[in-house]
Amino acid sequence: xxxxxxxxxxxxxxxxxxxxxxxxxxxxxxxxxxxxxxxxxxxxxxxxxxxxxxxxxxxxxxxxxxxxxxxxxxxxxxxxxxxxxxxxxxxxxxxxxxxxxxxxxxxxxxxxxxxxxxxxxxxxxxxxxxxxxxxxxxxxxxxxxxxxxxxxxxxxxxxxxxxxxxxxxxxxxxxxxxxxxxxxxxxxxxxxxxxxxxxxxxxxxxxxxxxxxxxxxxxxxxxxxxxxxxxxxxxxxxxxxxxxxxxxxxxxxxxxxxxxx
Amino acid sequence: xxxxxxxxxxxxxxxxxxxxxxxxxxxxxxxxxxxxxxxxxxxxxxxxxxxxxxxxxxxxxxxxxxxxxxxxxxxxxxxxxxxxxxxxxxxxxxxxxxxxxxxxxxxxxxxxxxxxxxxxxxxxxxxxxxxxxxxxxxxxxxxxxxxxxxxxxxxxxxxxxxxxxxxxxxxxxxxxxxxxxxxxxxxxxxxxxxxxxxxxxxxxxxxxxxxxxxxxxxxxxxxxxxxxxxxxxxxxxxxxxxxxxxxxxxxxxxxxxxxxxxxxxxxxxxxxxxxxxxxxxxxxxxxxxxxxxxxxxxxxxxxxxxxxxxxxxxxxxxxxxxxxxxxxxxxxxxxxxxxxxxxxxxxxxxxxxxxxxxxx
Numbered sequence: 091x092x093x094x095x096x097x098x099x100x101x102x103x104x105x106x107x108x109x110x111x112x113x114x115x116x117x118x119x120x121x122x123x124x125x126x127x128x129x130x131x132x133x134x135x136x137x138x139x140x141x142x143x144x145x146x147x148x149x150x151x152x153x154x155x156x157x158x159x160x161x162x163x164x165x166x167x168x169x170x171x172x173x174x175x176x177x178x179x180x181x182x183x184x185x186x187x188x189x190x191x192x193x194x195x196x197x198x199x200x201x202x203x204x205x206x207x208x209x210x211x212x213x214x215x216x217x218x219x220x221x222x223x224x225x226x227x228x229x230x231x232x233x234x235x236x237x238x239x240x241x242x243x244x245x246x247x248x249x250x251x252x253x254x255x256x257x258x259x260x261x262x263x264x265x266x267x268x269x270x271x272x273x274x275x276x277x278x279x280x281x282x283x284x285x286x287x288x289x290x291x292x293x294x295x296x297x298x299x300x301x302x303x304x305x306x307x308x309x310x311x312x313x314x315x316x317x318x319x320x321x322x323x324x325x326x327x328x329x330x331x332x333x334x335x336x337x338x339x340x341x342x343x344x345x346x347x348x349x350x351x
Numbered sequence: 352x353x354x355x356x357x358x359x360x361x362x363x364x365x366x367x368x369x370x371x372x373x374x375x376x377x378x379x380x381x382x383x384x385x386x387x388x389x390x391x392x393x394x395x396x397x398x399x400x401x402x403x404x405x406x407x408x409x410x411x412x413x414x415x416x417x418x419x420x421x422x423x424x425x426x427x428x429x430x431x432x433x434x435x436x437x438x439x440x441x442x443x444x445x446x447x448x449x450x451x452x453x454x455x456x457x458x459x460x461x462x463x464x465x466x467x468x469x470x471x472x473x474x475x476x477x478x479x480x481x482x483x484x485x486x487x488x489x490x491x492x493x494x495x496x497x498x499x500x501x502x503x504x505x506x507x508x509x510x511x512x513x514x515x516x517x518x519x520x521x522x523x524x525x526x527x528x529x530x531x532x533x534x535x536x537x538x539x540x541x542x543x544x545x546x547x548x549x550x551x552x553x554x555x556x557x558x559x560x561x562x563x564x565x566x567x568x569x570x571x572x573x574x575x576x577x578x579x580x581x582x583x584x585x586x587x588x589x590x591x592x593x594x595x596x597x598x599x600x601x602x603x604x605x606x607x608x609x610x611x612x613x614x615x616x617x618x619x620x621x622x623x624x625x626x627x628x629x630x631x632x633x634x635x636x637x638x639x640x641x642x643x644x645x646x647x648x649x650x651x652x653x654x655x656x657x658x659x660x661x662x663x664x665x666x667x668x669x670x671x672x673x674x675x676x677x678x679x680x681x682x683x684x685x686x687x688x689x690x691x692x693x694x695x696x697x698x699x700x701x702x703x704x705x706x707x708x709x710x711x
Contacts, residue, residue, distance in 0.1 A: 250447065252443055252447055253447055253449065255405065255408065255410045255434070255441065255443075256441055256443065256447050257449075257460070257464070258408075258409070258410065258433070258434035258435050259408050259409075259410075259434045259435070259437070259439050259440060259441040259509075259514075259518075260435075260440075260441075260460050260461035260464050260465075260508065260509075260512060261435045261461055261462075261464035261465035261466075261512060262435055262460070262464040263433075263435055263464075266464060270460070271449050271451075274451050275449075275450065275451060
């Protein structure tokens with residue numbers, strides 16, 4: 091049971107609380123107010139939008155698949171391991187969460203660039219990664235994968251390890267346990283992890299523009315296009331922003347309705 | 352209770368010595384049982400009961416010793432069968448049903464995992480559910496079942512693979528008292544039709560006394576006492592067992608004059624033989640409490656301090672500390688008549704004929 095708050099604490103905390111809320115809400119409302127709703131369809135039909143939309147959808151989809159196929163096993167190891175090194179790995183994973191995306195882009199260049207740690211060995215083979223669509227995927231994966239891994243690991247940690255003991259005594263191999271019990275039970279966690287990662291990848295800007303550049307049809311994703319259009323035709327930028335905002339709200343809605351409660 | 356089944360070739364039972372260390376305790380527990388027997392494993396928490404069960408299941412590896420069941424070697428310290436290669440059934444405290452599967456699919460999970468086809472597995476699962484009285488709840492999901500029903504589904508699931516060894520680790524611990532009593536008799540009924548070895552870990556003496564043929568007490572990773580329930584009830588051999596069976600128990604040294612000296616410096620008079628190292632027991636109901644030194648002999652009378660008073664139905668249990676620490680069971684009337692309060696001193700009297708001794 092909670093006590094009703096007294097008027098003093100309501101004023102003392104209510105004023106800053108309202109300010110905080112305003113700081114978050116005003117920009118969103120402003121975006122909606124300034125949008126020219128009648129123009130949105132024609133804005134989105136601008137020749138530059140379709141390639142960017144297509145590129146954003148394909149790269150974020152590939153990123154989501156990478157998160158699913160590579161991130162889920164990583165989450166599984168983190169969730170099971172009791173080794174001391176695990177907490178270091180987990181700390182390492184959170185770095186991309188807090189790192190300025192531009193720094194991420196520079197780091198990616200140092201790894202995969204023409205003179206990068208790995209890139210220098212790829213260049214003689216005729217493989218160039220920076221400023222290609224592959225670079226966009228690498229940048230998006232770099233920033234988005236941690237969201238997925240941490241969310242899925244949390245769900246996996248919630249699994250009672252005794253379930254596996256029981257399944258094993260019933261005759262299930264460890265793989266059969268994973269397939270029939272472990273994974274089905276963490277499916278909601280995997281789905282919400284993927285949704286978070288996908289949304290983060292969709293919004294990725296700094297690492298992409300640093301590492302992949304801004305080439306129409308090849309590396310220019312929607313956020314990059316918004317930035318470009320803001321100088322050329324702000325109304326188009328606003329229309330694309332409205333679309334991205336709608337997608338974000340949609341993802342949140344799906345997450346809340348189904349998995350985040 | 353059933354007599355052990357003699358199958359003629361002696362290979363159908365459990366023959367195990369479980370040795371491993373887990374956390375701070377070193378477990379070394381020998382366990383043997385004939386087919387059809389129910390072994391009740393009791394002991395304080397953290398003493399190695401669950402560790403023993405998990406080692407028998409193959410979930411924890413043995414560091415030494417062996418596990419042989421029905422003539423098959425499951426673990427001999429060198430070769431170890433994985434849990435899924437053992438004919439074992441495991442049921443744990445919270446039932447641990449697979450929450451996303453219907454009751455029938457939970458029970459069919461074992462046969463399915465062991466290679467039986469879907470149809471026959473379901474059929475077997477329905478049969479097992481009927482045997483625990485849940486034939487009509489086959490389509491229910493775990494969250495739609497009561498805790499007692501979940502426990503019965505878990506038992507059905509553990510038995511659906513025809514295990515040679517059934518491990519029940521505190522199967523009733525998560526149930527409320529009413530459900531517990533009913534589920535206990537359901538489990539008892541189902542176990543009479545089971546011909547393998549059952550190892551039942553419990554912290555409830557009633558489970559052990561009503562379900563088990565043979566009791567094994569594990570404390571600090573070691574077996575402190577084994578025997579039939581009747582043997583254990585009459586002659587406890589550790590402080591913990593004494594508490595479980597509800598007797599005051601003293602490790603004592605006897606002289607030949609009917610006197611035993613407890614390790615705490617107390618003197619107890621008895622009519623029972625007293626030569627050498629003995630255990631002495633005093634039933635709590637044989638203790639009477641008085642405000643003044645009681646008259647008459649041959650009697651034991653000690654001045655003790657009241658450490659606790661708890662109500663138990665129509666009687667009260669009074670914990671007493673002093674030379675001969677004692678639990679007394681007295682009527683509620685005497686609690687009020689004598690004004691028994693924690694911290695007060697009283698006289699506790701016990702007839703010498705009520706003190707039983709047996710060699711240590």
